[in-house]
Amino acid sequence: xEAPPVSVMPVTGGSINMMEYLLQGSVLDQALExxxxxxxGLCDNMEPETFTDHELVYLLKGQQGNPFILRARxxxxxxxxxxHLRYLGQPEVGDKSRHALVRNCLDVSASHSLPDVLNxxxxxxxxxFVANGHVFRRGALKVVVSKLSRVxxxxxxxxxxxxxxxxxxxxxxxAPAGQDTVSEDMRSFAEQLKPLVHLEKIDPSKQRH
Amino acid sequence: xSGVPAVQVSIESSCxxxxxxxxxxxxxxxxxxxxxSQNLAKLAERIDFGQGSxxxxxxxxxxxxxxxxxxxxxxxxxxxxxxQPSLWPWDSVRNNLRSALTEMCVLYDVxxxxxxxxxxxxxxxxxxxxxxxxPQVFQLMSKxxxxxxxxxxxxxxxxKLNKSVAENLENRRQRDFNSELLRLxxxxxxxxxxxxxxxxLSYRSAGSLFPHQGTFEVIKNTDIDLDKKIPEDYCPLDVxxxxxxxxxxxxxxxxxxxxxxxxxxxxxxxxRRQPKTKAGTQPWHVKLEAAQNVLxxxxxxxxxxxxxVQIKSQIPHIVVKNQIISQPFPGLQLSISLCHSTGDKKxxxxxxxxxxxxxxxxxxxxxxxxxxxxFHKQRLSSVVMPHPASAPFGHKRMRxxxxxxxxxxxxxxxxxxxxxxxxxxxxxxxxFLRSRTARTIDSLASHIEDPQIQAHWSNINDVYESSVKxxxxxxxxxxxxKSIQLQLNIGVEQIxxxxxxxxxxxxxxxxxxxxxxxxxxxxxxxxxxxQQLAKVMGxxxxxxxxxxxxxxxxxxGNASAITVASANGxxxxxxxNGPESGCKVLVQFPRSQNKDQPKSEVVQDTKxxxxxxxxxxxxxxxxxxRNFVYKMELLMAALTPCP
Numbered sequence: 038x039e040a041p042p043v044s045v046m047p048v049t050g051g052s053i054n055m056m057e058y059l060l061q062g063s064v065l066d067q068a069l070e071x072x073x074x075x076x077x078g079l080c081d082n083m084e085p086e087t088f089t090d091h092e093l094v095y096l097l098k099g100q101q102g103n104p105f106i107l108r109a110r111x112x113x114x115x116x117x118x119x120x121h122l123r124y125l126g127q128p129e130v131g132d133k134s135r136h137a138l139v140r141n142c143l144d145v146s147a148s149h150s151l152p153d154v155l156n157x158x159x160x161x162x163x164x165x166f167v168a169n170g171h172v173f174r175r176g177a178l179k180v181v182v183s184k185l186s187r188v189x190x191x192x193x194x195x196x197x198x199x200x201x202x203x204x205x206x207x208x209x210x211x212a213p214a215g216q217d218t219v220s221e222d223m224r225s226f227a228e229q230l231k232p233l234v235h236l237e238k239i240d241p242s243k244q245r246h
Numbered sequence: 247x248s249g250v251p252a253v254q255v256s257i258e259s260s261c262x263x264x265x266x267x268x269x270x271x272x273x274x275x276x277x278x279x280x281x282x283s284q285n286l287a288k289l290a291e292r293i294d295f296g297q298g299s300x301x302x303x304x305x306x307x308x309x310x311x312x313x314x315x316x317x318x319x320x321x322x323x324x325x326x327x328x329x330q331p332s333l334w335p336w337d338s339v340r341n342n343l344r345s346a347l348t349e350m351c352v353l354y355d356v357x358x359x360x361x362x363x364x365x366x367x368x369x370x371x372x373x374x375x376x377x378x379x380x381p382q383v384f385q386l387m388s389k390x391x392x393x394x395x396x397x398x399x400x401x402x403x404x405x406k407l408n409k410s411v412a413e414n415l416e417n418r419r420q421r422d423f424n425s426e427l428l429r430l431x432x433x434x435x436x437x438x439x440x441x442x443x444x445x446x447l448s449y450r451s452a453g454s455l456f457p458h459q460g461t462f463e464v465i466k467n468t469d470i471d472l473d474k475k476i477p478e479d480y481c482p483l484d485v486x487x488x489x490x491x492x493x494x495x496x497x498x499x500x501x502x503x504x505x506x507x508x509x510x511x512x513x514x515x516x517x518r519r520q521p522k523t524k525a526g527t528q529p530w531h532v533k534l535e536a537a538q539n540v541l542x543x544x545x546x547x548x549x550x551x552x553x554x555v556q557i558k559s560q561i562p563h564i565v566v567k568n569q570i571i572s573q574p575f576p577g578l579q580l581s582i583s584l585c586h587s588t589g590d591k592k593x594x595x596x597x598x599x600x601x602x603x604x605x606x607x608x609x610x611x612x613x614x615x616x617x618x619x620x621f622h623k624q625r626l627s628s629v630v631m632p633h634p635a636s637a638p639f640g641h642k643r644m645r646x647x648x649x650x651x652x653x654x655x656x657x658x659x660x661x662x663x664x665x666x667x668x669x670x671x672x673x674x675x676x677x678f679l680r681s682r683t684a685r686t687i688d689s690l691a692s693h694i695e696d697p698q699i700q701a702h703w704s705n706i707n708d709v710y711e712s713s714v715k716x717x718x719x720x721x722x723x724x725x726x727x728k729s730i731q732l733q734l735n736i737g738v739e740q741i742x743x744x745x746x747x748x749x750x751x752x753x754x755x756x757x758x759x760x761x762x763x764x765x766x767x768x769x770x771x772x773x774x775x776x777q778q779l780a781k782v783m784g785x786x787x788x789x790x791x792x793x794x795x796x797x798x799x800x801x802x803g804n805a806s807a808i809t810v811a812s813a814n815g816x817x818x819x820x821x822x823n824g825p826e827s828g829c830k831v832l833v834q835f836p837r838s839q840n841k842d843q844p845k846s847e848v849v850q851d852t853k854x855x856x857x858x859x860x861x862x863x864x865x866x867x868x869x870x871x872r873n874f875v876y877k878m879e880l881l882m883a884a885l886t887p888c889p
Binding site: 055081082083084086088090092108110111112114115118119120121123144145146147148149168170172174176177179181183211 | 450451452453626627628630631632633634635636637638639642645646647648649650
């Protein structure tokens with residue numbers, strides 16, 4: 038019996054080759070209320086959405102230098118929602134005039150057996166944390182204001198300790214590769230938040246020490 | 247003592263100079279010390295000039311004495327004045343002092359003489375009362391003057407107050423720019439860009455995806471002549487809306503018989519009068535609302551035309567200029583058009599069609615608006631928000647598609663397959679089918695009198711489904727003959743009929759099918775009525791058939807027949823009723839009544855004459871009676887002999 042004709046070319050386009058445009062900033066705890074108020078006015082008119090997520094970062098160490106990082110995240114407030122697996126590539130070294138950080142991004146929904154599968158595949162959990170805060174949207178723009186907490190005992194998400202006295206603000210858009218107008222929109226939106234929070238592109242590779 | 251820390255003692259020399267003033271920044275201004283000549287002058291003041299200069303050898307050195315001349319003894323006046331011809335610097339001083347002393351002595355003498363009253367007495371001078379003005383008039387004049395000054399001050403103040411109150415009233419009437427801006431901001435989104443105030447009247451923040459920006463500009467209305475009277479509808483604020491949103495627009499949905507020619511498509515230009523604005527609304531509000539309505543109508547029409555072009559259907563939709571034409575049913579045409587008038591043009595005279603009042607399907611127009619808003623809301627619903635927060639936006643059920651391993655059928659059932667146009671066409675089809683059904687039932691009810699047809703429409707309907715209960719009864723016998731009760735469920739393309747006895751028939755959208763069906767049901771009703779009547783009258787049902795296979799073939803439905811026998815068995819009535827052939831009633835008489843039957847030689851017994859024999863047809867049209875069942879009752883009564 039002949040094998041059915043199957044295309045062996047890799048899948049391109051569609052939702053596979055998405056880039057994430059990212060701008061980050063932070064606010065102190067005291068300024069949170071005014072920032073939320075401002076975001077409610079600027080973003081789409083919806084009920085404010087809070088979230089509590091638990092993220093685990095898995096590393097696969099190969100023979101080469103850079104380990105392969107995967108992020109597995111699930112919601113602690115919506116327990117029936119599926120897990121979310123995310124791969125973030127290296128930030129694109131484009132022209133310096135681009136206002137946002139651009140990197141390749143792959144998002145996959147997974148069932149609740151995700152940690153076991155990753156363990157079996159050879160990934161080892163590097164660190165985990167709990168994030169809770171608010172999510173806003175404006176068209177395709179997503180604004181996440183989150184407070185990160187460290188998990189003291191691995192696996193126990195009840196016992197957490199706040200990492201800092203401030204909230205992390207992230208402005209992100211998922212768009213197919215090649216759309217540069219997105220970063221313009223992001224920059225103009227970030228301008229409107231200017232005195233409260235300064236959103237800028239922070240290169241993660243420069244953070245490592 | 248060694249453990250106690252040393253106490254610091256500060257020593258400051260006492261101020262040699264006197265402080266005259268301490269400035270605000272702490273600098274001290276000292277009284278400047280006296281110069282040499284000033285110091286000398288000060289000392290010279292203390293010199294006693296009573297002692298002459300040539301007595302400096304004998305007399306004791308001059309003592310500094312106080313200068314209080316009033317306490318001085320009269321001995322001083324005996325002091326001789328020694329005039330020194332030589333000019334020494336203190337000469338003039340001395341002379342002045344001497345003369346002063348003389349004057350003081352004189353004064354002292356006078357006072358002492360007056361006091362003793364031995365040598366001189368003082369008498370007051372009497373005053374002439376008539377000399378000078380009278381004190382009352384003088385007082386009056388002075389009072390008048392002072393009152394006049396006070397009054398003038400008060401008047402000035404009152405004038406100022408009056409002016410300011412009038413100005414306030416003027417301002418409030420003018421409703422100045424800032425308060426209008428505040429009112430505008432409470433209802434519309436505004437932002438400041440540079441030195442311009444821009445606003446947003448689009449539905450983007452409510453979930454729309456239409457690419458129109460929808461920005462309007464707020465302008466200060468400064469062309470007002472303050473000297474002339476301000477007009478009633480003056481507003482210090484004006485808005486400038488984009489040029490393509492000017493005027494007003496609405497969507498017109500109508501169903502017509504298919505036009506024979508498609509020559510004048512896209513010329514829908516009927517326009518109704520502008521609705522009157524409510525008193526008290528600001529002109530800018532009216533303008534902005536109209537512009538927003540135009541924008542929404544444009545969005546709806548753009549969505550509909552996009553779907554009309556993209557979606558494949560059996561009969562393609564036609565999109566011409568501002569009109570979309572589609573065919574819900576053969577021979578029928580649904581047209582959706584966007585009527586936009588900019589307001590400044592005069593209405594086009596001589597439009598080809600007269601505006602018929604029921605041409606507009608207002609319900610569908612309203613539904614179009616509602617569907618669009620629902621689409622907007624759905625884009626903003628919290629179902630779309632991701633949990634966990636790092637996941638992309640999207641419906642939460644679609645996120646489960648991967649982990650739960652949905653197959654293609656499940657995924658397609660999740661996704662919305664129906665667009666706006668399809669929904670509206672379905673709704674239009676249903677509305678049309680419902681109105682046609684109602685028309686059919688009503689026309690039958692008005693034409694046919696004998697079995698009466700009643701329709702009870704249910705109040706609560708769906709956009710895609712309505713229901714009506716149809717009862718076929720005979721007048722006067724409603725309680726007895728109620729076997730035909732039909733429940734019609736009118737859907738989008740079909741009508742489902744549920745009979746009382748449980749049968750379900752599905753009719754298509756053809757009008758004729760429903761009419762034929764109802765006619766056949768009416769004819770069946772007559773026969774059922776005879777059956778029920780027989781029970782009441784005490785007659786026995788010998789045979790009953792809903793669909794007889796004998797006799798002429800009916801083109802609509804089938805004929806039904808019944809045979810009933812009287813209580814004593816002597817008579818029998820046979821009825822055959824068909825929708826087309828009408829009713830035929832035959833009565834079976836006993837043999838004894840048949841006069842022309844030949845006497846048989848085999849059958850001799852008289853008891854056999856009681857059996858029923860030949861049939862005779864009844865001239866039904868000549869029967870007395872209002873309707874079929876009444877006639878039947880009369881017939882039955884006539885054939886039942888009274889004991």
